[in-house]
Amino acid sequence: MSPFEDIRPYYDIEVNQAIREILDHPMLKAMMNFTFPDHEDSYWKDLMLHCHSIRDFQINFIYPGVKKVLEKSSNGLTTSGFEKLEKDTSYLFISNHRDIILDTSLLNASLFEHGLFMTTSAIGDNLVKKPFLKHLSKMTRNFIIKRGLPARELLESSRTVSAFIRHSLLRENRSVWIAQREGRTKDGNDMTHKGVLKMIGMASDEGEHFLDYFKRLNVVPISISYEYDPTDMLKMPELLAKANQEVYVKGENEDFNTLLSGIIGQKKRIHIHVGDCLNDRIDQIKENNQGQVKQLQALTDLIDDQIILGYKLWPTKYIAHDLLTGTAQYSSEYSPEEKALFEARFRRGVDQKNPLAVRSFLAMYANPVSNQKRLLEEIQS
Incomplete structure (x- = not known):
């Protein structure tokens, strides 16, 4: 028995049996209906029943699913x-x-x-x-x-x-x-x-x-x-x-x-x-x-x-940094439309009367800007 039995991934020879155990699971159906919206369930089920390795499973099912997530x-x-x-x-x-x-x-x-x-x-x-x-x-x-x-x-x-x-x-x-x-x-x-x-x-x-x-x-x-x-x-x-x-x-x-x-x-x-x-x-x-x-x-x-x-550093990071510091230091890094979109999300989801919540949310986005700026200053000094 492998010393890694409790933690290891499946071996390729175990993949097909594992597929058969979850083939009718509603979560797998939901995943595959999302991945292959134009096909009947029989399409992906038949493909899966002929899958016998982790690589096959990743390339034929997980990779198309990831591409669909990116698209949607x-x-x-x-x-x-x-x-x-x-x-x-x-x-x-x-x-x-x-x-x-x-x-x-x-x-x-x-x-x-x-x-x-x-x-x-x-x-x-x-x-x-x-x-x-x-x-x-x-x-x-x-x-x-x-x-x-x-x-x-x-x-x-x-x-x-x-x-x-x-x-x-x-x-x-x-x-x-x-x-x-x-x-x-x-x-x-x-x-x-x-x-x-x-x-x-x-x-x-x-x-x-x-x-x-x-x-x-x-x-x-x-x-x-x-x-x-x-x-x-x-x-x-x-x-x-x-x-x-x-x-x-x-x-x-x-x-x-x-x-x-x-x-x-x-x-x-x-x-x-x-x-x-x-x-x-x-x-x-x-x-x-x-x-x-x-x-x-x-x-x-x-x-x-x-x-x-x-x-x-996407525009959202710079917007959050400027909102957190009350400045326009990085205003050249984003457009008014990008700022309006971020602010709408921020105001909709965060209690504006709670200063701690406001700071915590903005810092989540702003800290990568501060950290990169600090590091670049250290390198240049």
Whole structure:
């Protein structure tokens, strides 16, 4: 039995049986009716019954579904930096994280369109509690991160995940996607948690310097930017609780509702930027001959810098920054029509009599502008 049995995606030989188990599920019907609106159910069901691999499932069903989502709920996806990736090389993509499903789905669609292998991707077990969603995630090459474990079990789980990431990258030559932190960024501040890097580094060889191990993994930061966050209003209760120093407790179906809102909600324009492979910069960190704590911080900062600099600043970000600061500093970056559209959404969804709610919402959009500005000033100084 595989040491990764509890967390791994399906093997190709398991895909067809998994399809048969969910073929008549109403959620699958809804997905496929959305993806293939001009066909009877018998069309996609017959296709699925002849599907025998994850790649077939992704290309024939998930990819057309993603394209339909882009068509119905966005003004298109643009990309940059994919030309830097080599076709026969596996990469550890460390990404900012805004949307539960779309981040990885859009990245994999882009990899496919550039003739590159799609990733195996991390997903929290809180998102796959329903049997249908667990089947679907395992059929789209997700591996499971277990949440909320006691300390001893968490350590063991982290070791297993770390070993799986190593196995995927170094044994299977399969790229891996993982978010820079646990959960989505809700306040617009894309910061890598050192705990994620420590977990990844647990699978290094005995006596191997952790920076040498990270070089073997070919770390590439990814920046994904939505002009409008389709789940922005849903993030508000947690942001307000955090601002009030209160413990936030999710509703029973909150993750699922957020998942659906991310897929069907309006996003307008979307951009994915592929940063540089960090190997040369990792060499520089090691040559500085600092202690491991400072080296880990330097690696964390390096990932953050690439994600922040690669983040596409849409007009909505500049509008929010000007509204938050009460200035017209970035008025050249947006039109009066774009500002009116953003303000209408903002005033419709946020209680204007609650200053904390107003600040929290605007900061969600404005913080990427502030972070990029700060970083560029540091580079130039």
